[in-house]
Amino acid sequence: xxxxxxxxxxxxxxxxxxxxxxxxxxxxxxxxxxxxxxxxxxxxxxxxxxxxxxxxxxxxxxxxxxxxxxxxxxxxxxxxxxxxxxxxxxxxxxxxxxxxxxxxxxxxxxxxxxxxxxxxxxxxxxxxxxxxxxxxxxxxxxxxxxxxxx
Numbered sequence: 001x002x003x004x005x006x007x008x009x010x011x012x013x014x015x016x017x018x019x020x021x022x023x024x025x026x027x028x029x030x031x032x033x034x035x036x037x038x039x040x041x042x043x044x045x046x047x048x049x050x051x052x053x054x055x056x057x058x059x060x061x062x063x064x065x066x067x068x069x070x071x072x073x074x075x076x077x078x079x080x081x082x083x084x085x086x087x088x089x090x091x092x093x094x095x096x097x098x099x100x101x102x103x104x105x106x107x108x109x110x111x112x113x114x115x116x117x118x119x120x121x122x123x124x125x126x127x128x129x130x131x132x133x134x135x136x137x138x139x140x141x142x143x144x145x146x147x148x149x150x
Contacts, residue, residue, distance in 0.1 A: 014050050025083035027127035028055045029083070029125045032146040037110060055079065060088060062107040081122075086132055089117040097147060111142060120144070 013015045032055070037048035047064055052059040060079040063072040077090040088105035091114055095097040100106065100114025112118055123131040123143070 002010070006093065025057065027053060027148075030055065031149045032130070033149050034110070034144060036143075036145045036146050038143045039111075051107065051110065061113075062110070064107065065110060073107075074103055075105055076103050077106065084122055086120045086122060087117050088120065090114045091116065110144070111136070 032053045034051040034053070037044045037077050052063045052065065052067040054063065058078050058080065060077050062075045062077070064075075065072050075090065077088055077092060079089070080087050088106075089111060090104060092104045093101075093102050094104075097104055104114070106112035106114040106118070118134065120132040120134045121131050126130075127148070129147045132146070134142050136137070136142060
C-alpha cells in the first residue's frame with residue numbers, strides 16, 4: 001500500500017511539474033520523497049513519511065499524501081539553492097489568499113514556517129539524495145533526508 005501511495009504521489013507531481021517551465025534546475029528537477037525526519041535524533045512518524053517535494057524552476061510543491069487514491073494537501077512556495085544551503089519561502093500570496101496561508105502556507109507537519117524564508121543547511125547532496133538540517137528557536141536540530149523518486 002505504501003508503494004502505491006508513492007507511485008500515485010509521483011504521478012500527481014508529474015502532472016503538476018510536467019515541464020521545467022523555462023528553468024533548467026538540473027538533477028533537482030522532479031520529485032523527492034521524505035525518507036526520514038528527526039528532531040534531535042528522534043524519528044518523527046506519520047505525515048513526514050507521506051511527504052513529497054516537487055521542484056520545478058523556482059517553485060516547490062510540498063505534498064502530504066492523504067490516501068491511496070492520490071489525495072494530498074498541496075503547499076506551494078519558492079526555493080533557491082546555494083553551495084551550502086536551501087532556502088524555502090512560504091510567505092507568498094495572491095489577490096484572494098493572504099501571505100503564508102492556504103496553499104501558500106508552509107508544511108507545518110515538517111515544522112516549516114510561513115513567518116520568513118527558512119534557511120536549511122545542506123549536510124549532503126547528490127543527484128539522488130539529500131540531507132538538510134536546521135536548528136529551531138529552542139536549539140533543537142531538525143534533519144530531513146530525501147531521496148529522488150523520479
